[in-house]
Amino acid sequence: MSTDTPPASDGDSLTEAELQARIEELEETVADLKADDEQKKMTIVATQGTFDMAYPPLILASTAAAFGWDVVVFHTFWGLDILHEEKSGNLQLSAVGNPNMPMPNALAALPGMDRMATRMMEKRIDDNGTATIDELIELSLDQGVELQACQMTIELMDYDEDDFHDDVTVGVGAATALQHMAESDIQLLV
């Protein structure tokens, strides 16, 4: 944009009305920029697909949306399972290598232990009035959270674009995620 002062001879080439219109236009631009600046943005990258690791990104995303923030959750690798229509309601907790489990690894490694640990956690979640994964997905989407499924890992995992919940964004990659991250006030890797 030129900041040159127009020559004096052209001084009256802009009428007062034109100047007024120009000022209003600039004021509008400033107001738009301010509004853009006020709305916080958050990007979460969700890489894990276990039952416990599905909660933090969804809880933060749905709450951030309640603040009126612009939120993107980019799901990649095992994080894709959170958005998978058949798998999201059936995510498992790992009993092995989890020091928070009240059982030794040797026992946790027995067949069916992951399932049992998951059932126990599901019961606790239900008793506590905590939402299910599917409820949080629906809540997030309803509030305008953009849940993105990484295209490269969709293909890597041999999933189909139709396998995901309705309104999940597919056909996006790292560049799309980075673009939103660059503009975000908050970026989290889960």
Place this chain on the structure above:
Amino acid sequence: MSEAFDIAETLDVKGASCPMPVVKTKQAIDDLAEGSVLEVLATDSGSMSDIEGWAEGTNGVALLEQVDEGDVYKHYVEKTD
């Protein structure tokens, strides 16, 4: 206390835990007219801090009062401009 406000609607989120009290409050506020007051009834003790923080960080809402009644937490949120 709560009688001081003209309550337009009551949202009952008793039994629900984080993030439901905040998210449901936001959704209920969206449906109200400007100047209306929403009463939120919650049993989640975290809702005292969460709804306060949410109201502080969100445009167009004002937290009027929070009441700890022991078994239930009452929140009064006004929809502003």
